[in-house]
Amino acid sequence: xxxxxRPQIWAMGSTELNELADVIKARRQQIRQQEMNTFQVGEKxxxxxxxxxxxxxxxxxxxxxxxxxxxxxxxxxxxxxFLNKVVAPExxxxx
Numbered sequence: 001x002x003x004x005x006r007p008q009i010w011a012m013g014s015t016e017l018n019e020l021a022d023v024i025k026a027r028r029q030q031i032r033q034q035e036m037n038t039f040q041v042g043e044k045x046x047x048x049x050x051x052x053x054x055x056x057x058x059x060x061x062x063x064x065x066x067x068x069x070x071x072x073x074x075x076x077x078x079x080x081x082f083l084n085k086v087v088a089p090e091x092x093x094x095x
Contacts, residue, residue, distance in 0.1 A: 032065065035080035039067055044086040047078050056086055 012020065039045065039059050046056045047069070057071035066077040 032080070036062060036067070039080060039083060039085070044088075045069060045083045046086050047076075047082045047084070 009017070009020070039062065041059050041061060043059045044056065045059055045067075046054060048054055055069075055071045055073060055076070057069040057076070059067055060070045060075070061068035063077065065079070067080050067083060069076045069078050069083070
């Protein structure tokens with residue numbers, strides 16, 4: 001953090017902490033929505049599974065908190081923060 005706000009948080013009362021929690025929740029929702037908007041149904045994406053396996057697939061649906069991805073190993077619900085778009089090789093002149 002640019003400025004350590006922990007002492008200010010420790011000095012807050014219950015009402016102020018509840019207000020802070022609401023602001024943090026709203027900001028997280030905004031970030032999640034921005035991440036969701038970067039992906040469209042039909043796009044090729046990739047992600048790493050909990051076992052460390054790289055999977056590629058196609059976005060099949062956008063849920064409230066996750067994105068449905070169809071891969072050769074089945075369907076997955078993935079948080080958009082774990083997804084990356086697959087860049088086609090022709091975009092780099094065939095390199």
